[in-house]
Amino acid sequence: MADNQKCPDCKRINEVLSRVGDRWSVLVVISxxxxxxxxxxxxxxxxxxxxxxxxLTLRELERxxxxxxxxxxxxxxxxxxxxxxxxxxxxxxxxxLGLWAHDNLPNIDVSRExxxxxxxxxxxxGSSL
Amino acid sequence: MADNQKCPDCKRINEVLSRVGDRWSVLVVISxxxxxxxxxxxxxxxxxxxxxxxxLTLRELERxxxxxxxxxxxxxxxxxxxxxxxxxxxxxxxxxLGLWAHDNLPNIDVSRExxxxxxxxxxxxGSSL
DNA sequence: CCGTATCCGATGAGATACTG
DNA sequence: CAGTATCTCATCGGATACGG
Numbered sequence: 001m002a003d004n005q006k007c008p009d010c011k012r013i014n015e016v017l018s019r020v021g022d023r024w025s026v027l028v029v030i031s032x033x034x035x036x037x038x039x040x041x042x043x044x045x046x047x048x049x050x051x052x053x054x055x056l057t058l059r060e061l062e063r064x065x066x067x068x069x070x071x072x073x074x075x076x077x078x079x080x081x082x083x084x085x086x087x088x089x090x091x092x093x094x095x096x097l098g099l100w101a102h103d104n105l106p107n108i109d110v111s112r113e114x115x116x117x118x119x120x121x122x123x124x125x126g127s128s129l
Numbered sequence: 130m131a132d133n134q135k136c137p138d139c140k141r142i143n144e145v146l147s148r149v150g151d152r153w154s155v156l157v158v159i160s161x162x163x164x165x166x167x168x169x170x171x172x173x174x175x176x177x178x179x180x181x182x183x184x185l186t187l188r189e190l191e192r193x194x195x196x197x198x199x200x201x202x203x204x205x206x207x208x209x210x211x212x213x214x215x216x217x218x219x220x221x222x223x224x225x226l227g228l229w230a231h232d233n234l235p236n237i238d239v240s241r242e243x244x245x246x247x248x249x250x251x252x253x254x255g256s257s258l
Numbered sequence: 259c260c261g262t263a264t265c266c267g268a269t270g271a272g273a274t275a276c277t278g
Numbered sequence: 279c280a281g282t283a284t285c286t287c288a289t290c291g292g293a294t295a296c297g298g
Binding site: 010012013014015016017018019021023024026027030031032046048062064065066084086089090092093094096097098100102103104105108110111112115116 | 139141142143144145146147148150152154155158160175176191192193194195217218219221222223225226227228230231233234237238239240241244245249
């Protein structure tokens with residue numbers, strides 16, 4: 001329910017985030033972008049992700065066409081993951097976000113400290129703003 | 130546990146997403162970017178968000194210094210929210226993401242259909258890849 | 259009007275154990 | 279090695295009700 005969305009942009013953004021907006025998806029894409037091709041356990045080690053979440057994430061990314069899964073029928077089994085063209089193109093907006101973060105995370109930290117300090121004082125004085 | 134993160138980029142991205150990566154935060158920033166200044170219930174209507182989530186989201190955004198909350202002590206109460214300079218700067222990487230989405234969501238849809246269709250066939254034939 | 263508090267179901271995510 | 283299956287706990291997020 002609640003299709004109260006007036007602005008079309010909100011709907012779009014919502015759609016994006018619903019698909020590729022979760023933490024692990026982004027991290028996997030970044031990892032593959034850097035290393036080119038990785039095996040299941042390599043990704044697992046690099047990201048510090050649980051087996052379960054990696055499995056689920058990779059399946060979704062493959063389904064969405066961002067990563068390509070290549071199964072080599074050898075013993076022991078060998079499966080390689082790489083970015084598709086779509087996956088590579090996704091890297092750019094993510095990098096933009098990363099740059100913004102690099103520039104502004106310190107600002108956020110400062111703001112948080114100030115905010116928390118202010119709230120503490122308000123508790124003491126009991127002031128109602 | 131699991132500080133297995135080898136690549137520093139992953140840590141950074143993780144930090145970004147932890148702060149401003151949730152759906153509602155992004156949507157609120159977009160809304161404020163478009164309308165300039167909005168009251169609590171205006172935001173609520175525009176986004177189709179629940180009172181609870183809007184309250185939580187706005188508090189976090191204010192704490193992070195992305196939005197500025199202005200309380201007008203009149204009757205009935207009036208509170209206005211607007212983007213800070215930091216909040217405005219955040220809009221740009223988000224727009225980049227929105228553009229990517231606009232261009233590529235159809236591709237994702239196609240990919241999903243193909244994937245699902247393939248999986249269906251595999252179930253019928255019982256093929257193991 | 260602007261919130262906070264409470265309850266509750268749905269989802270996210272790690273740990274563990276097991277199969278091919 | 280590359281997963282799947284459970285179990286379990288935390289967090290997300292809506293609905294509702296109440297207070298300033």
